[in-house]
Amino acid sequence: MSPAAHLPGVRQIAAQVNAGACPVAIVEAALQRAEADQLNAVIRVYRDSALATAAEVAQRVATGASLPLAGVPVLLKDNICYQGHPVEACSRILTGFVAPYHATVVERLLAAGAVIIGAANMDSFAMGSSNETSCHGPVRNPHDPNRVPGGSSGGSAAAVAAGIVPLALGSDTGGSIRQPAAFCGTLGCKPTYGRVSRYGLLAFGSSLDQIGPLCRDAADAALALAVISGHDPLDSTSSPLPAVAAAPTARALAGLRIGMLELPDEGLDPAISATLTRARQALEAAGASLVPVRLPHDRHAVACYYIIATGEAASNLSRYDGIHYGHRCQDPADLEEVYARSRAEGFGAEVQRRIMLGTYVLSAGYLDAYYLKAQRVRRLLVQDYATAFAACDVILGPTTPTPAFALGEKIDDPLQMYLNDIFTIGANLAGVPALSLPAGHTDKGLPIGLHLQGPHGQDEALLGIAAAVAAVL
């Protein structure tokens, strides 16, 4: 059993604090857990501001406020701006950068009574699937310290799984919330593209990035999403849909149409395959119907993604110029050297690899063959999803092909690392909501995640289905 299971979740804490429990004591306990973290999941602890915020929450509740996240300790992935606090995307190029404003999600968390207690480790600039590209070193998986927690939101997932906090925010560009959630045994939700504002999120792939919660269960995720979602005029890609409902839409399994993808013949771990089979049987026994669905272009999703995401990243990361913020090289001879040497010294190897790939696919002579080609394939994949969701309410599959792999196992083989995201990338390309649900363990005790994908904009329904599925697993 995960250590987190012994501690109260988001709903319980908010209910206790709204009923008069002292948020300062709750936050103090979380701060102590964060300070004692042995996993390298927490890279900064904000003791002073957290205790001050907790005291304010106590005051607000005492004067009659009922706050949806009253006193809930939260960790932010190190790519979300919290005014007055460092935000570095776990990259040396941003060492010492202090956020001059709040991300919209932070504004909303604080307004809702949440208490931000620190920053979570991550792959540098969210580029990685193992948390090994962080300038702070890897996070250890709480279920096996020799294994990775997944990435890029590895610190967020490990901290929730280890019971340091009941809620952490992550960001998901190709699976970066869901894959670590699966590896660590938490729930991780990537909302519909645009449902949560990215104002104040350090951009990676702007047509793909979404902020979302990592927490214990679907009801906690709904409560968190209700706070952070909803239109934001500061993000021009923000969806006009209203905020997600605070409770998941209750959904009976009887009559639910669950889409089943054809799985690859090889590469899927037998324990994950067996978990999926058991889940199918349990769902069918509960009255759901299993519907075969196809996403014919999904087999090209990883290739499509690594062109689009890196092209967007190359553009987004051009702002790190050694002039406006972050690292600057010593004694540059001229302006060109400020750019080229500051960037070479500040960005890690994986980030440089992706900037190079992205610059290549956007460069003269290659734009049509790679970038525009990938955008055409993306449209075909979006059409595949629309066809599939005409036949089913939700698509069920594994989140990852394998459970958490060993530290060091894939870090020298970028392509193998990329292929770890094979099941999660489609949802980002299509913009649909998706989540990873804890669904048991391998015989070595490593968590297994099931992946649920829903139609565009139906986040509430997806969370409701997740709650119903979790109840029969």
Next chain:
Amino acid sequence: MDITPDQVRHVARLARLAMDEDSVARMTRELAAIVGYVEQLQAVDTDGVEPLANVSGLEHVLRDDQPGPLLDHAAVLANAPLANEVAFLVPKAVER
């Protein structure tokens, strides 16, 4: 598609990434492997399919042309590696 060291040097220049010869050699190998993998897209029939730039369904989101709150200049300049009270500082870029 082969990637040559000269192409890598050209792309590194476009990306403003200083790169020594060891890194050029390593990057040539790594990019060749990744580009070799993404070549699979060439086999997909996309005749008549328009490129899809974003999935939000939103178009040309504009706000009213009214000034909003500004970031605090001092807080912003405090993040600069080299600045004075009013500006970011860079090496001289234009000779008079």
